[in-house]
Amino acid sequence: MVLEFRDIINIFKENDNFLILTHKSPDGDTLGTGFALCYFLRNMGKKANVVNSDSFPDRYSFMYEEYTPQEFDIQYVIAVDIADPQLIGSGLAQYQQEGTVDLCIDHHISNKAFAKQTYVDAKASAAALIMYQIFRYSGMEISDIIAKCLYTGIATDTGCFKYENTTPAAHIACAELMAYNIDFSVVNRKMFDVKSxxxxxxxxxxxxxxxxxxxxxxxxxxxxxxxxxxxxxxxxxxxxxxxxxxxxxxxxxxxxxxxxxxxxxxxxxxxxxxxxxxxxxxxxxxxxxxxxxxxxxxxxxxxxxxxxxxxxxxxxx
The missing domain is CATH 3.10.310.30 (Diaminopimelate Epimerase; Chain A, domain 1)
Known part of the structure; x- marks a missing residue:
């Protein structure tokens, strides 16, 4: 079965208690996509957590300052921006096993289809761009923090729009996300200009x-x-x-x-x-x-x- 956006939205609606996996040595795309999805699901009235084999780097703290883990029994596992189960990391090794991840949303052409269901768009500049398109398709509200996470994911994976993977769709999505209260100039400075x-x-x-x-x-x-x-x-x-x-x-x-x-x-x-x-x-x-x-x-x-x-x-x- 080839997944479409409506299928993914139905998965969100029909399930609860989501665990969202991000890849080890996390970057702006996996975290931006993961936290955006977490906030989106919580806004739907679902329970959701984001986890990582490593810690969340401080430089991305603006994405998770509003985040507090919830307590629940995990019912559905989603991997974002993860092409290979080994990228999940040893700290979450239980999810490297076959059949433990329910859905993977990714943009890597090398995706190994390790999840029960997979949505891959290798032409997408970032996993965050795919997630934005899913959210837009749903017609549901996108909050400011969701917009900030998605913008960060797209901006970082395109190297602030200078990498070859930058597409018109990426520019259009970020132009629309800039209409939210996301302090995009601050995000870009923090991601690309400021170094300790x-x-x-x-x-x-x-x-x-x-x-x-x-x-x-x-x-x-x-x-x-x-x-x-x-x-x-x-x-x-x-x-x-x-x-x-x-x-x-x-x-x-x-x-x-x-x-x-x-x-x-x-x-x-x-x-x-x-x-x-x-x-x-x-x-x-x-x-x-x-x-x-x-x-x-x-x-x-x-x-x-x-x-x-x-x-x-x-x-x-």
């Missing part, structure tokens, strides 16, 4: 240690646990660094290697129009978007780098 002193120190460190390969067509930054400890800042300051390697002139593929555990590395890939980031990461059982994707590779740091550079050579050699 710790974050500035982190960026200085990783830029000074950036490596280049294949005549400068590939750049790579490596975040080991040792380096992160030496920086002496909150671990959250190391999120969202993936755009830095691609910002260098002449680079076609930028890779961020982040140590998660011993011999386990999270890989974030950003590319220019010559390279498909999702296809690159699929070589390592990952995926994502054409220009932004990720995966996880096990092994020593030298082994991980060697595996990555072998594949880079196929697209940049």
């Amino acid at each position: 002193r710790g974050r500035i120190a982190v960026e200085q460190t990783v830029i000074s240690k950036m490596e280049y390969f294949f005549d400068g067509k590939c750049s790579m930054i490596v975040l080991t646990k040792k380096l992160m400890e030496e920086c002496g800042v909150d671990p959250a300051e190391f999120d969202g660094l993936a755009s830095i390697p691609l910002s260098v002139e002449g680079v076609r593929i930028g890779i961020t290697v982040k140590e998660r555990h011993e011999n386990v590395y999270k890989i974030s890939v950003r590319t220019t129009e010559e390279i498909d980031a999702s296809a690159f990461c699929q070589q390592f059982n990952g995926g994502g978007h054409i220009r932004a994707a990720g995966c996880e590779i096990h092994g020593s740091l030298d082994e991980v780098k060697a595996k990555l550079l072998e594949e880079v050579g196929k697209v940049c050699g």
Whole structure:
């Protein structure tokens, strides 16, 4: 069965006690979509909570300042902006099992259809855009906090509307959301312009240690646990660094290697129009978007780098 918006609205109406899953290392889209859905369901008279394997980062606190978890027995589980059950994270490992997620709403072409029912629009700039379209279709009220969450999700996943995934639909949706009382200029400044002193120190460190390969067509930054400890800042300051390697002139593929555990590395890939980031990461059982994707590779740091550079050579050699 191919889900349509009316089917999703009926799911909202016919069920109660919703648990909303957002992906580990949460970004503005998964949290914006998750909290917007939570507030929307509560406005319908339903009970709903948002959960994450990691904590909710402080930089997104404006989305959850009005949020208080409710007590209830979970009846229906929805995953938002999650293409792979492994992205749910170890803190919510019970929902990585087959048959535990009832509905997934996502915009990643690499979605593995792990939920009982899935709605994927790979052409949508963000999961938050899909959710906005669902809410608009319902004809129900969208509150200011819902509008702020949705705007944040779309703005962050499009890089403040400069990434290739930005569409007319994204611009139109955000133009409509700006009509609400959402302080969009404050949101944009907080998301894109303001950095803590710790974050500035982190960026200085990783830029000074950036490596280049294949005549400068590939750049790579490596975040080991040792380096992160030496920086002496909150671990959250190391999120969202993936755009830095691609910002260098002449680079076609930028890779961020982040140590998660011993011999386990999270890989974030950003590319220019010559390279498909999702296809690159699929070589390592990952995926994502054409220009932004990720995966996880096990092994020593030298082994991980060697595996990555072998594949880079196929697209940049």
